[in-house]
Amino acid sequence: MTTDSDTPWLTDQEQRAWRTHLDVSRLLMHQLERDLQPFGLTNNDYEILVNLSEAEDRRLRMSDLAAATLQSKSRLSHQITRMENAGLVRRESCESDRRGLYAVLTDEGWDTMRRVAPHHVASVRRHFIDLFASEDLEALRTSLTPVAEHLRGRRGKV
């Protein structure tokens, strides 16, 4: 941990950039959540559907899915139980490793995905993507990528 004495306070410019990033990420999540609500899905539900629907055989190991969606195994386990009760996914055991389980997208889950995705994309466009000039979006991605890498590198560390 950095000692306090050599850490300069944030400048005004830095403060504003920081607060803005914070506000955008929170407000955006709220908005997307609200836009999904009519379809009976949460952001977390949706993200899991995306990951499964893009995966080989529409299935992923619990651990991999947890890593992909950046949540704890425990949380994912509860989440999958809920989605299983809702008929969107099912658990299937893994032959090669008898400890393992796959979360598998059901047909209903797939249909839900196909039905909801266009609305969600529209929502992401309306509230985020379309509000940038395309070169700004690219600049955003470029400058954010090292941050993501830095943070991924210290997941689960000290």
Place this chain on the structure above:
Amino acid sequence: MTTDSDTPWLTDQEQRAWRTHLDVSRLLMHQLERDLQPFGLTNNDYEILVNLSEAEDRRLRMSDLAAATLQSKSRLSHQITRMENAGLVRRESCESDRRGLYAVLTDEGWDTMRRVAPHHVASVRRHFIDLFASEDLEALRTSLTPVAEHLRGRRGKV
């Protein structure tokens, strides 16, 4: 709500920018939370301390504090109860409007703030601010500001 037929899918560039933003905001929150943990504070605790410590008389009306921290009154109410139990804030009734309450920073809350802030700033620098070239940070702020405004504009709306 936009109809699906006229909403183009996200391009690769857009997808990547979007996923990166998503990942950064989640990973960052996790990391900051972890860095605050040794001090017994959550991000939410900290943000409330910041808001109160910057406010006139180190106090804010519950509603204003809820608005400033982008959370529901219900959530804030619970949150303040916890922080009250922890001795960081207290509730004080408002003379001019007998329905109203102030959340007031206690001396202990103020001391906690002064003690923790440098570490938190260091954390924000290490995991976010210092990872940008300063012109990139300014570009980030500039391009994110309209998004924040757009989203603030539709808080609590349809």
Place this chain on the structure above:
DNA sequence: CCGTGGAAGTTGAATATCGAATTAAGTCAT
């Protein structure tokens, strides 16, 4: 083989969050 350590996943209890209902008090038109 055996046993020790680690990984995959679940469970349960404690805690936090959400949304609707509730209480109490201000506002305002008549």
Place this chain on the structure above:
DNA sequence: ATGACTTAATTCGATATTCAACTTCCACGG
């Protein structure tokens, strides 16, 4: 002043999240 609306804040029940404990299985050194 009275009744109808609105606003401030809390409470309650339903859901979600966290954290630690636990079970089951794999890997591998002796």
